[in-house]
Amino acid sequence: MRNCEVLIVGGGPAGSTAAWQLRRAGVDVLLLDRERFPRLKLCAGWITPEVVRELAMDLASYPHRLLTFPRLRMHSGRWQLPVPCVQYSIRRFEFDAWLLERSGAEVVQHNVRHIEREGDGYIVDGEFRCRYLIGAGGTRCPVYRELFRELNPRESGLQIVTLEHEIAYDWSDADCHLWFFEQGLPGYSWYVPKERGWLNVGVGAIAARLKARGQDIRSHWAHLIGTLERRLAPGAQFDPTGYSYYLRGKVEVVRRENAFITGDAAGLASRDLGEGIGPAIRSGLRAARAIVANEPYHLDDVTGLSISSIARSMFGRLAPAASGAGQRARAATGGNEHGLRHGDQ
Numbered sequence: 001m002r003n004c005e006v007l008i009v010g011g012g013p014a015g016s017t018a019a020w021q022l023r024r025a026g027v028d029v030l031l032l033d034r035e036r037f038p039r040l041k042l043c044a045g046w047i048t049p050e051v052v053r054e055l056a057m058d059l060a061s062y063p064h065r066l067l068t069f070p071r072l073r074m075h076s077g078r079w080q081l082p083v084p085c086v087q088y089s090i091r092r093f094e095f096d097a098w099l100l101e102r103s104g105a106e107v108v109q110h111n112v113r114h115i116e117r118e119g120d121g122y123i124v125d126g127e128f129r130c131r132y133l134i135g136a137g138g139t140r141c142p143v144y145r146e147l148f149r150e151l152n153p154r155e156s157g158l159q160i161v162t163l164e165h166e167i168a169y170d171w172s173d174a175d176c177h178l179w180f181f182e183q184g185l186p187g188y189s190w191y192v193p194k195e196r197g198w199l200n201v202g203v204g205a206i207a208a209r210l211k212a213r214g215q216d217i218r219s220h221w222a223h224l225i226g227t228l229e230r231r232l233a234p235g236a237q238f239d240p241t242g243y244s245y246y247l248r249g250k251v252e253v254v255r256r257e258n259a260f261i262t263g264d265a266a267g268l269a270s271r272d273l274g275e276g277i278g279p280a281i282r283s284g285l286r287a288a289r290a291i292v293a294n295e296p297y298h299l300d301d302v303t304g305l306s307i308s309s310i311a312r313s314m315f316g317r318l319a320p321a322a323s324g325a326g327q328r329a330r331a332a333t334g335g336n337e338h339g340l341r342h343g344d345q
């Protein structure tokens with residue numbers, strides 16, 4: 001039996017952030033993930049200045065792909081609005097592995113199946129014993145399933161279905177494009193370029209509303225690919241994969257004795273744009289503080305409207321994080337006003 005003070009299930013942004021904070025406080029942490037990192041995570045990889053700040057990221061020394069968007073291009077029908085702001089893209093394949101390594105926690109590849117209570121702690125799969133347990137296993141988190149599901153049933157009206165693909169592609173438009181309500185889509189589709197020739201495209205929608213319209217996510221995907229072929233990504237070959245997660249619901253019980261749920265396990269993504277990385281990070285930070293400093297664990301305010309974050313960055317209130325990225329991008333490109341693309345390699 002392997003003993004530890006805190007066992008974290010899942011090494012995505014929620015789990016790695018909790019691990020990072022706990023290790024900084026000298027806590028004995030073990031993190032289990034069923035995948036070996038770096039691993040594929042379906043996600044557009046758009047991050048906000050708040051995420052950069054909360055993770056204390058020094059953008060100039062981040063060792064992987066990071067692109068700064070000086071604007072987002074929002075489309076709806078024939079209408080197009082360039083929204084000046086500062087937002088970023090990363091590749092989750094790189095970002096998650098980097099966060100996990102930076103956390104300094106010991107990571108064991110293990111697919112968690114079963115959790116039992118023992119005294120004031122937990123036994124996982126008869127192999128791991130801990131006093132505190134953090135569920136950061138995403139939508140299908142076993143900690144949610146075994147300890148929280150009955151108390152916090154998920155609301156089917158908040159389930160998002162997505163189709164997405166990230167490919168190596170030498171894009172020429174460095175802006176992030178978002179299309180809303182195309183062909184009645186109850187959601188949006190995206191084109192998110194990544195630094196040095198990678199591109200993520202996808203479509204996401206509320207499953208129940210899509211069904212009520214008698215529509216299928218694949219027909220919306222086909223529509224998006226048609227648009228990309230004509231304008232932004234001619235010749236690109238996509239083969240999408242689907243994934244589902246939940247937007248922020250009531251989530252009343254987030255701590256039970258010494259067990260916590262965080263991130264997608266708790267269903268925290270923003271209601272407007274389905275942004276889940278920020279809420280995952282904030283919940284991971286709070287779970288760590290609840291353990292280290294005995295602070296109450298609540299997640300009432302970890303999810304805001306993403307559009308407010310974009311508006312804040314529009315008005316330059318988050319200038320310090322933005323200028324760091326700008327400096328780094330300028331250094332790499334010699335100053336490119338058409339998006340901030342770094343050097344090729």
Ligand SMILES: Cc1cc2nc3c(=O)[nH]c(=O)nc-3n(C[C@H](O)[C@H](O)[C@H](O)COP(=O)(O)OP(=O)(O)OC[C@H]3O[C@@H](n4cnc5c(N)ncnc54)[C@H](O)[C@@H]3O)c2cc1C
Pocket residue numbers: 009010011012013014015032033034035041042043044045046047110111112113136137138139140141142162163164202204243244245262263264265269274275276277278280
């Ligand atoms: C197509 C798509 C696009 C998205 N785009 C964005 C975006 O651009 N920006 C944004 O902010 N959010 C986006 N999101 C949401 C975002 O990806 C999630 O909200 C975020 O990843 C949640 O982080 P997490 O740490 O809670 O879970 P995850 O990142 O899902 O990590 C969970 C980890 O737990 C592990 N795990 C699962 N089960 C087990 C088990 N039984 N045993 C051990 N380990 C286990 C998994 O392997 C995984 O590594 C998107 C989501 C999708 C599906």
